Amino acid sequence: MRSADRPLSPHLQIYRWQLTSVLSILHRAAGVALSAGAVLLVWWLVAAASGPDAYDGVADFLGSRFGQLLLFGWTLSLFYHLCNGIRHLVWDTVHGLDLKSTYVGGWLVVGATGVLTLIAWIAGISSWTS
Amino acid sequence: MAVARMRSPLGRALGLGSAKEGVEHWWLQRITAVALVPLSLWFVIAIIRLVGADVDTVADWVGRPLPAILLVLLLIATFWHAALGLQVVIEDYVHAELTKLGLVIVVRLACFALAVAGIFAVLSMAVGMSS
Numbered sequence: 001m002r003s004a005d006r007p008l009s010p011h012l013q014i015y016r017w018q019l020t021s022v023l024s025i026l027h028r029a030a031g032v033a034l035s036a037g038a039v040l041l042v043w044w045l046v047a048a049a050s051g052p053d054a055y056d057g058v059a060d061f062l063g064s065r066f067g068q069l070l071l072f073g074w075t076l077s078l079f080y081h082l083c084n085g086i087r088h089l090v091w092d093t094v095h096g097l098d099l100k101s102t103y104v105g106g107w108l109v110v111g112a113t114g115v116l117t118l119i120a121w122i123a124g125i126s127s128w129t130s
Numbered sequence: 131m132a133v134a135r136m137r138s139p140l141g142r143a144l145g146l147g148s149a150k151e152g153v154e155h156w157w158l159q160r161i162t163a164v165a166l167v168p169l170s171l172w173f174v175i176a177i178i179r180l181v182g183a184d185v186d187t188v189a190d191w192v193g194r195p196l197p198a199i200l201l202v203l204l205l206i207a208t209f210w211h212a213a214l215g216l217q218v219v220i221e222d223y224v225h226a227e228l229t230k231l232g233l234v235i236v237v238r239l240a241c242f243a244l245a246v247a248g249i250f251a252v253l254s255m256a257v258g259m260s261s
Contacts, residue, residue: 028219031212031215031216031219032215032216032219034212035212035215035216038208038209038212038244039244041205041208041248042205042244042247042248042251045192045201045247045248045251045252046247046248046251048185048188048189048192048251048255049189049192049250049251049252049254049255051185052184052185055184055185055188056185075174078170078174082166082167082170082171085163085166085167086167088163089160089163089164092160120174120178123178124178124181127178127179127181127182128181128182
């Protein structure tokens with residue numbers, strides 16, 4: 001049997017999702033999203049070094065509805081990957097690996113991500129309007 | 131342990147395992163992760179204060195010693211961490227050998243190029259080369 005024909009695990013159609021596995025795949029998705037966001041960071045820096053015309057292009061894009069959506073996704077991904085990354089670093093020290101701790105830590109990460117994203121956007125909007 | 135006895139003394143001393151690279155990849159992923167915790171938090175706070183700023187304000191801020199140094203460190207840690215992470219994602223999901231190899235090479239080169247571009251931009255603003 002060719003490797004492509006073999007069934008893959010987990011079987012997503014019948015898989016019962018749990019917080020732990022959802023957070024696991026989200027960590028990866030956020031990491032990939034942040035890699036794309038890092039391209040934006042370089043574009044911003046190169047534009048700032050290139051002068052007003054180039055910089056206005058980035059600023060207009062980031063200020064647009066789509067740009068704002070990207071920035072919000074970037075903020076959410078950053079705080080999630082950051083918080084969950086710290087959860088991973090704790091696991092690396094062989095702490096918090098029991099079932100209860102993985103759930104407590106998981107919900108803590110979800111809460112912290114929401115709070116930090118909210119704080120960042122409230123601060124960003126007040127910085128914009130001031 | 132039986133497993134430990136299966137390995138030759140040289141193999142145990144080198145600690146490189148079957149992949150011949152030991153824990154290098156895993157370890158660098160952690161080191162860059164630890165570096166990115168303060169760096170990315172600093173960056174978010176710094177960027178919030180620059181919302182709506184014009185190019186001169188931004189270039190002036192980037193060019194100051196502390197922001198310039200921290201931005202260069204952020205770029206190095208980010209793209210190193212990204213290259214390692216994206217490589218694992220590719221290796222997990224792409225099973226065709228040539229495609230996998232090609233993608234890993236492209237990701238590595240792109241991360242390196244983007245890091246160089248970002249660092250050059252920061253340095254040019256720091257030494258006043260920018261227009």
